[in-house]
Amino acid sequence: MTALTNHAPVLLIAIPLLGAFGVPLIGKLGRGARNTFVGLIALITAAFAGLLAATVFARAGAPGLYVLGGGGFGVPLPSGLSVPIRIILEADGMSAFMALITALITLTGAFFSFSYWKDRSGGTLFYSLLLLLTAGIFGMELTGDLFNFFVFLEITSIAACGLIGFRVWLKNAQEAGFKVMALYTLSGLFVLLAVGLLYGQYGGLNIAYLASALTGSTIDIVALGLLLTGLALKAGAVPLHMWAPDAYGEAPAPMSAVLVANSQASLYGLFRILFTLFGLTISVATLGWILVVLALLTIFVGVTMALIQNDIKRLIAYSAVSQIGYMLLGVGVGLTVSVAKPDYGFVAMQGGIFHMFNDAVCVGLLFLVGGVITRAAGTRDLNRMGGLAHSMKWTSVLFIIGAFALAGVPPFNGFASKFLIYEATFRLSPILAVVAILSSILLLAVFVKVFQAAFLGPRQEGIGGEVPAGMMVPMVALAFVIVAFGLFPGFFIDKIVTPAANALWYGRDAYIGLVLGGG
Amino acid sequence: MGGISSGFGAWNPIAWALLFVGILAAGFIVRSFGKKEYKRGTGQTKVFLSGNEEPEASAALHVRGRHLYWGMVEGLSGYYRRVQALHTGVLSDYAAWFIGVLGLVFVILVLVR
Amino acid sequence: MNIGNLPFVVAALLVVLGIYTFLFKRNLIKLVIGISLVETGVNLFLVTLGYRTAGIAPIYTFAPEAERMVLPTPQALTLTSIVIGLATTALLLSFAVFIHRHYGTLDVRKVKELQG
Numbered sequence: 001m002t003a004l005t006n007h008a009p010v011l012l013i014a015i016p017l018l019g020a021f022g023v024p025l026i027g028k029l030g031r032g033a034r035n036t037f038v039g040l041i042a043l044i045t046a047a048f049a050g051l052l053a054a055t056v057f058a059r060a061g062a063p064g065l066y067v068l069g070g071g072g073f074g075v076p077l078p079s080g081l082s083v084p085i086r087i088i089l090e091a092d093g094m095s096a097f098m099a100l101i102t103a104l105i106t107l108t109g110a111f112f113s114f115s116y117w118k119d120r121s122g123g124t125l126f127y128s129l130l131l132l133l134t135a136g137i138f139g140m141e142l143t144g145d146l147f148n149f150f151v152f153l154e155i156t157s158i159a160a161c162g163l164i165g166f167r168v169w170l171k172n173a174q175e176a177g178f179k180v181m182a183l184y185t186l187s188g189l190f191v192l193l194a195v196g197l198l199y200g201q202y203g204g205l206n207i208a209y210l211a212s213a214l215t216g217s218t219i220d221i222v223a224l225g226l227l228l229t230g231l232a233l234k235a236g237a238v239p240l241h242m243w244a245p246d247a248y249g250e251a252p253a254p255m256s257a258v259l260v261a262n263s264q265a266s267l268y269g270l271f272r273i274l275f276t277l278f279g280l281t282i283s284v285a286t287l288g289w290i291l292v293v294l295a296l297l298t299i300f301v302g303v304t305m306a307l308i309q310n311d312i313k314r315l316i317a318y319s320a321v322s323q324i325g326y327m328l329l330g331v332g333v334g335l336t337v338s339v340a341k342p343d344y345g346f347v348a349m350q351g352g353i354f355h356m357f358n359d360a361v362c363v364g365l366l367f368l369v370g371g372v373i374t375r376a377a378g379t380r381d382l383n384r385m386g387g388l389a390h391s392m393k394w395t396s397v398l399f400i401i402g403a404f405a406l407a408g409v410p411p412f413n414g415f416a417s418k419f420l421i422y423e424a425t426f427r428l429s430p431i432l433a434v435v436a437i438l439s440s441i442l443l444l445a446v447f448v449k450v451f452q453a454a455f456l457g458p459r460q461e462g463i464g465g466e467v468p469a470g471m472m473v474p475m476v477a478l479a480f481v482i483v484a485f486g487l488f489p490g491f492f493i494d495k496i497v498t499p500a501a502n503a504l505w506y507g508r509d510a511y512i513g514l515v516l517g518g519g
Numbered sequence: 520m521g522g523i524s525s526g527f528g529a530w531n532p533i534a535w536a537l538l539f540v541g542i543l544a545a546g547f548i549v550r551s552f553g554k555k556e557y558k559r560g561t562g563q564t565k566v567f568l569s570g571n572e573e574p575e576a577s578a579a580l581h582v583r584g585r586h587l588y589w590g591m592v593e594g595l596s597g598y599y600r601r602v603q604a605l606h607t608g609v610l611s612d613y614a615a616w617f618i619g620v621l622g623l624v625f626v627i628l629v630l631v632r
Numbered sequence: 633m634n635i636g637n638l639p640f641v642v643a644a645l646l647v648v649l650g651i652y653t654f655l656f657k658r659n660l661i662k663l664v665i666g667i668s669l670v671e672t673g674v675n676l677f678l679v680t681l682g683y684r685t686a687g688i689a690p691i692y693t694f695a696p697e698a699e700r701m702v703l704p705t706p707q708a709l710t711l712t713s714i715v716i717g718l719a720t721t722a723l724l725l726s727f728a729v730f731i732h733r734h735y736g737t738l739d740v741r742k743v744k745e746l747q748g
Contacts, residue, residue: 147709147712158720161727171734171735172745172746174731175731176746178728178731178743181720181724181727182663182724185667186654186670189671189674192713193677196709200681245746250746
């Protein structure tokens with residue numbers, strides 16, 4: 001058991017990767033065998049994510065190392081300094097938190113797809129791409145090496161775009177796939193340029209090593225700008241968000257949720273770079289305010305653009321973009337005050353990080369319900385559907401739960417994280433809290449529009465019909481998580497969110513010391 | 520138990536849920552003091568539409584999605600005209616935004632250090 | 633100006649040319665070429681980082697005595713980047729083929745059904 005625990009970080013990446021390349025082989029045996037295989041891989045991955053999280057949170061979020069290739073990783077130089085040379089996976093509280101999110105979303109996405117993709121062909125390659133995307137996201141979240149981060153970033157870009165454009169008979173999906181792939185590649189290349197700049201300047205690729213060697217020179221500032229903008233594009237911050245409605249809207253419904261997890265992994269990468277790699281060697285006030293301004297724009301533009309959409313999945317996509325702004329806001333406020341470290345900075349970080357989990361679960365549920373609505377109504381146009389609540393009562397209840405939770409209505413989990421964000425950002429500047437609260441109310445208006453258009457109204461013939469259990473169970477599982485996290489937020493914040501926030505807020509020295517002090 | 524505190528405020532969802540259930544119960548008790556002798560399905564429970572007939576429940580009656588927030592979108596039409604025009608859908612424009620923000624971030628970071 | 637800085641200048645020029653192509657050309661294939669140019673520039677930059685003056689190839693077998701070697705790590709990074717570039721270019725081009733099949737055009741200003 002300890003062997004499994006020790007190897008959990010690399011197994012989290014290796015098992016989905018093995019599954020991705022094994023699915024076409026197992027798929028030769030038939031659909032049942034393939035679905036069982038994919039389900040088994042997803043369950044085992046989720047189990048390892050839980051094991052990793054249990055291990056990391058049991059030691060209060062302190063980082064833990066895994067050296068690919070085993071053995072020592074330090075090469076002593078004549079000057080006495082020890083340079084880390086292998087690829088190192090470093091899992092601290094924040095990584096484990098993100099791994100939990102990814103595991104939950106991909107598990108529900110995979111199980112939803114078994115039922116959703118049942119009557120269509122091409123399922124084998126679909127699941128292969130899904131498992132590849134999962135492996136890439138876990139790699140981004142667990143790695144401690146900057147170039148390795150870039151490689152996994154590109155893996156997720158390719159797999160995500162493959163999934164977006166998967167239905168080649170759909171015209172708009174191809175357009176979305178091209179646009180998203182072009183932008184992801186461009187931003188990935190700028191990230192690689194930044195990694196190259198840092199390597200050329202300091203001679204190392206390990207995040208902890210670079211963090212200890214950074215001096216804040218002009219080249220570092222250039223690299224920081226490239227990394228910030230490149231990862232902000234992948235996360236979907238306004239004004240770099242325009243690919244997001246295309247991507248989330250054209251992907252198959254269960255994959256939109258996993259794409260949101262992908263964006264959150266890029267956001268995690270941004271936070272890791274800002275807090276752990278650069279830390280206080282740069283002007284955190286400037287950087288924090290850049291993040292806060294981006295966050296405000298994202299929150300406001302995201303939700304106002306959602307209000308005028310006629311396509312249900314594009315609408316949910318814009319609201320997902322808007323919620324990324326809340327995460328940026330919370331953590332941005334934390335970054336702005338991370339020199340003086342007042343209490344409200346930590347509360348803001350807790351709110352922002354907790355919102356990452358809540359948003360993933362709520363938007364995941366909404367995308368799944370959106371897929372169900374699209375399938376039941378036969379169209380994605382909000383102006384042509386109606387009266388679905390007559391025949392799909394459970395789905396409408398699930399939609400209400402997801403919509404209220406995302407909009408921050410008590411007692412769901414969205415309210416708990418947004419409450420922390422409102423209260424903490426108010427202390428930095430009242431405008432932040434005002435924009436955040438107003439946009440939450442607008443988001444509720446957006447979902448009232450969807451509810452009215454899709455569910456209310458007289459029954460229309462030919463559409464509707466309750467979904468089969470295969471699609472209902474993942475949605476109910478997500479709703480259960482929403483309600484559970486909403487009724488007991490204190491427990492989850494103490495156990496899961498606070499170690500993650502600590503790892504970013506206070507944990508830079510521990511992160512660096514683990515790699516440089518040992519070996 | 521089960522509460523979180525943000526340092527300036529507190530939120531306890533269990534207390535909120537109990538209060539909600541309590542208010543619902545109080546409302547239900549008040550409702551039970553009402554008249555119980557009425558006949559369902561007769562004119563006593565029919566919808567009153569100023570004396571008009573209740574129309575057939577058909578799909579034409581449904582208020583579609585685009586009409587629901589018409590007033591608000593009209594009121595913000597200046598904002599929407601400009602912001603929606605910015606979302607052109609052309610890939611080169613998306614990349615232009617990317618390079619533009621990149622340049623702006625460089626300028627800010629180098630100027631302010 | 634040091635002549636050894638020339639590869640860095642060329643790499644920067646390639647990146648700028650690639651960005652220009654991506655921003656101002658209308659054919660989708662030319663956009664893909666622009667991305668390919670940016671990628672070539674970044675790869676050239678990475679390889680040049682490893683160069684040490686009068687260094688030999690970083691191979692130990694039959695290496696001359698007491699010679700300085702260029703760094704091998706950037707070469708590994710560049711190989712990885714080239715392979716990633718292959719995969720992304722292939723995916724981009726296949727999307728371009730499908731777009732042509734569906735839309736009948738490769739003009740990026742006409743492929744804008746997803747807007748607003």
